[in-house]
Amino acid sequence: MEENVASLLKKNGIKATPQRLAIYNILKNTKSHPSAETIYKGLSKQFPTMSLATVYKTLGLLSRIGLIQEINVGEDSFRYDANTAPHPHIVCLKCKRVDDVGGYDVPQSYDTIAKNTHYKILSHQLYFYGYCPECKKGE
Amino acid sequence: MEENVASLLKKNGIKATPQRLAIYNILKNTKSHPSAETIYKGLSKQFPTMSLATVYKTLGLLSRIGLIQEINVGEDSFRYDANTAPHPHIVCLKCKRVDDVGGYDVPQSYDTIAKNTHYKILSHQLYFYGYCPECKKGE
DNA sequence: ATATAAAAGATATTAATTATTCATTGATAA
DNA sequence: TTATCAATGAATAATTAATATCTTTTATAT
Numbered sequence: 001m002e003e004n005v006a007s008l009l010k011k012n013g014i015k016a017t018p019q020r021l022a023i024y025n026i027l028k029n030t031k032s033h034p035s036a037e038t039i040y041k042g043l044s045k046q047f048p049t050m051s052l053a054t055v056y057k058t059l060g061l062l063s064r065i066g067l068i069q070e071i072n073v074g075e076d077s078f079r080y081d082a083n084t085a086p087h088p089h090i091v092c093l094k095c096k097r098v099d100d101v102g103g104y105d106v107p108q109s110y111d112t113i114a115k116n117t118h119y120k121i122l123s124h125q126l127y128f129y130g131y132c133p134e135c136k137k138g139e
Numbered sequence: 140m141e142e143n144v145a146s147l148l149k150k151n152g153i154k155a156t157p158q159r160l161a162i163y164n165i166l167k168n169t170k171s172h173p174s175a176e177t178i179y180k181g182l183s184k185q186f187p188t189m190s191l192a193t194v195y196k197t198l199g200l201l202s203r204i205g206l207i208q209e210i211n212v213g214e215d216s217f218r219y220d221a222n223t224a225p226h227p228h229i230v231c232l233k234c235k236r237v238d239d240v241g242g243y244d245v246p247q248s249y250d251t252i253a254k255n256t257h258y259k260i261l262s263h264q265l266y267f268y269g270y271c272p273e274c275k276k277g278e
Numbered sequence: 279a280t281a282t283a284a285a286a287g288a289t290a291t292t293a294a295t296t297a298t299t300c301a302t303t304g305a306t307a308a
Numbered sequence: 309t310t311a312t313c314a315a316t317g318a319a320t321a322a323t324t325a326a327t328a329t330c331t332t333t334t335a336t337a338t
Contacts, residue, residue, distance in 0.1 A: 014315095015303095015304085015305095015315065015316070017303095017316070017317080019316090019317075035294095036294085036295085037294085049317085049318070050317080050318075051317070051318045051319060051320090052295090052318095053295090053296080053297090053317085053318070053319080053320090054316090054317055054318070056294090056295065056296075057296090057316090057317090060296095070213075071213075072211060072213035073211075074209075074210075074211035074264070076293075076294070076326095077293090077294060077295090078294090078295090088252075090252070090256050090258050090260070092258070093261070099256060099258075101252055101255065101256055102255050102256075103251060103252070103255045104251060104252055104255070106245070106265065110267070112242060112243060113227075113229070113240055113242070113243055113267060114269075116240065116241050116242045116243070117229050117238060117240055117241075117267075118271075118272040119229050119231070119238075119267070119269045119270060119271055119272065119275070120269045120270045120275040120278070121229070121267050121268070121269040122232070122268055122269045122270075123267070123268045123269075124265065124266060124267045124268065125213065125265075125266045125268070126245065126263065126264075126265050126266075127263060127264045127265075128249070128252060128256075128258070128260050128262070128263045129260070129261055129262045129263065129264075130253075130258045130259045130260040130261045130262075131258060131259045131261075132257075132258055133257040133258065136258070136259040139259070149336090152284095153284090153285095154283095154284060154285065154334085154335055154336075155335080155336095156284095156285065156286080156334080156335070158285085158286070159285090174325095175325085175326085176325085188286085188287065188288095189286075189287075190286070190287045190288060190289090191287095191326090192286085192287070192288080192289090192326090192327080192328090193285080193286055193287065195325090195326060195327070196285085196286090196327090197285095199327095215295095215324075215325070216324090216325060216326090217325085217326090
């Protein structure tokens, strides 16, 4: 798996540095859709000298070659997801947690919408907002 | 119409200032989902002394009392829409134009998703991305 | 008309993100 | 093996959207 990523980077003419692989692995091994800041803190033990700018640059890089996706839940900062297949997200309005939504998505046939809007449609994002299992208790 | 908004503001204990009515009217009379900055520029002739902070404060206010909605298409800044009914938006990846999408939306029954995620769901946002009629010509 | 409480305007501040700079690393060719 | 050169990482500065603060002005009720 890690071999794959390394070679995929090289195929794109991008060096497979330890920092880049580490950032990708964090995303691959979590379901929590961390922000750049969160990833940065998570790597501070392993890479005490790494700069936040490196995290941002790497995330931009990985997004551009399609290894991860950037999601914007409408709050202050971006979140990142190594699951690049289209799938909806759900956001807790209280604790800002972001989860994947299974079992539902927009029909991938964009024909009707293209006809109505006259756009050429490439992708979509679907977000739900509410209270997560923990936070809804205190409502 | 403008009477309605003015009285609605007063009913909420909010002063109906010319600036506020003007900002609301801009949104009511356009389909273009302007940003705060765009609204600010659009009012600069009519209110040469108005500050950008006033625009932001008013937009926050109008959102809070449900007269407009804030949308986040995943770009740099927020957009605003006086159509507060849930409806999808479509974003041109080239010129950043934002349009409404008619004829399709997420089923408003959130039951299945609530069951899968264990969230209490309150709302959703659906965004499509692609190229608008003008920009798709140059692809 | 006036008092007063809220709002406007100006400016400063914050926070996320991006750009710039420079030293370092690492691959490649001799 | 080593010199060279481009790419990268790290530190810092810069940018930009949005918010907070403070003083002056204005809308509204009396």
